[in-house]
Every structure is written in structure tokens, then in C-alpha cells.
Amino acid sequence: EDQVTQSPEALRLQEGESSSLNCSYTVSGLRGLFWYRQDPGKGPEFLFTLYSAGEEKEKERLKATLTKKESFLHITAPKPEDSATYLCAAVSGGYNKLIFGAGTRLAVHP
Amino acid sequence: DVKVTQSSRYLVKRTGEKVFLECVQDMDHENMFWYRQDPGLGLRLIYFSYDVKMKEKGDIPEGYSVSREKKERFSLILESASTNQTSMYLCASSPWTSGGTDTQYFGPGTRLTVL
Numbered sequence: 668e669d670q671v672t673q674s675p676e677a678l679r680l681q682e683g684e685s686s687s688l689n690c691s692y693t694v695s696g697l698r699g700l701f702w703y704r705q706d707p708g709k710g711p712e713f714l715f716t717l718y719s720a721g722e723e724k725e726k727e728r729l730k731a732t733l734t735k736k737e738s739f740l741h742i743t744a745p746k747p748e749d750s751a752t753y754l755c756a757a758v759s760g761g762y763n764k765l766i767f768g769a770g771t772r773l774a775v776h777p
Numbered sequence: 778d779v780k781v782t783q784s785s786r787y788l789v790k791r792t793g794e795k796v797f798l799e800c801v802q803d804m805d806h807e808n809m810f811w812y813r814q815d816p817g818l819g820l821r822l823i824y825f826s827y828d829v830k831m832k833e834k835g836d837i838p839e840g841y842s843v844s845r846e847k848k849e850r851f852s853l854i855l856e857s858a859s860t861n862q863t864s865m866y867l868c869a870s871s872p873w874t875s876g877g878t879d880t881q882y883f884g885p886g887t888r889l890t891v892l
Contacts, residue, residue: 671819698878699878701880701881703883708886708888709885709886710781710867710869710883710884710885710886711820711867711883712883713880713881713882716878716880718878754819754820756820758878763808763871763873763878763879763881764822764825764835765820765822765881767812767819767820767821768819769817769818769819770819
């Protein structure tokens with residue numbers, strides 16, 4: 668069965684303290700791996716898509732990487748405004764069907 | 778910018794009521810999706826549609842139906858609402874290309890409470 672698992676469930680960082688979020692997947696025929704950010708009470712906001720192992724993408728303080736079994740979202744020198752839930756999702760099969768992990772709740776304190 | 782709108786941000790209904798949730802996208806996307814989001818469970822796909830009048834079941838379709846009469850509009854229907862359908866409902870849309878890995882863009886969500 669296709670599955671996406673995110674760890675940790677929750678992460679508390681001090682401002683400026685870099686860290687990584689993990690997304691491990693067991694999906695037959697991965698076609699793409701997505702990262703989204705979700706603020707409380709809002710819909711997910713697209714961050715990155717990764718298509719193949721070894722690929723990396725960056726946006727401001729965020730960098731996403733992909734291996735054959737997992738993806739990492741690296742957060743460098745985070746700020747309080749980076750506090751949110753980060754979701755990863757894998758595409759398997761046709762029709763652009765996403766399989767989501769449960770998310771990591773990130774809190775960055777000043 | 779892609780815009781996906783949902784008819785209500787908050788909704789309170791009684792057990793047994795018929796509930797309609799509406800979603801509209803303005804980017805001429807072929808694909809539309811309905812998810813529900815519950816703490817600890819992540820987003821789970823209820824139904825999706827890849828064309829007008831076409832629909833496919835997702836992972837948890839029981840107790841729900843959908844309608845897509847126009848390309849820009851996708852409705853989720855709870856035929857007889859139950860308390861276990863209390864949840865955050867999220868609509869998304871995406872274009873369709875041959876690769877099938879197009880970005881899904883989400884609406885703001887509808888928080889439904891069934892009493």
C-alpha cells in the first residue's frame with residue numbers, strides 16, 4: 668500500500684536554529700513529490716515539486732531534497748514567520764492523485 | 778494567480794441534513810479534487826474529477842457524492858450528514874498534462890461541524 672510518513676510530528680526551534688523535516692515514502696512508481704505549507708485555518712500553499720532522486724529546490728530559507736526513499740525540507744536560520752504545518756505528498760499512478768503525509772507542525776520562537 | 782474559492786469558511790449543520798459544499802476555480806483547470814483533513818490523519822481524498830461530468834472515487838467516498846456540471850465548479854454533497862463528517866474540507870484544482878504531476882492549488886477550506 669502506498670504510504671507517506673512525516674517526522675517529527677512537531678518541532679520547536681529558536682529563531683536562527685536550522686533543522687530538517689523528513690518525509691519518507693513507499694510509493695510504487697513515484698512520479699513526483701510535493702511540499703506544501705499550511706497556516707492555521709487556511710488551505711495548503713504550494714512550495715516545491717521534486718521529480719527525481721538527487722534533485723534539489725530552494726526558496727528563501729527553505730531547501731527541498733529527494734532520494735529514492737525520502738525527501739527532506741531543510742530550514743536554514745528560520746524566522747517566526749516560518750511557523751506553520753509543512754505537508755509532503757507523493758504522486759502515484761494517473762490522474763495526478765496525491766498521497767499526503769500527516770504533516771510536521773513547526774514553531775519558531777524569537 | 779490561481780484562485781480556488783469555496784462557498785463557506787464555516788458551516789454548522791444538524792445530523793441528517795443534506796449539505797452542499799461548492800468550489801470554484803478560475804484557471805480553466807481540468808482536474809478538481811475534494812479532500813477532508815483531520816488531526817493526525819492528514820489530507821484524505823474523497824472524490825476527484827478530470828473532466829466535466831466525470832468523477833472518480835478517492836480513498837474515502839462513503840457518505841459523499843459529487844457533481845461537476847461546469848468545468849470551473851465542483852460540488853461535494855453529504856446526502857445525510859453525520860457527526861463523523863465533522864472536519865475541514867479542502868477543494869483543489871490542477872491542470873492536466875501528459876505527465877500527470879501538475880501542482881494542485883487549494884482553496885481556503887470549509888470547517889464543517891455536524892451536531
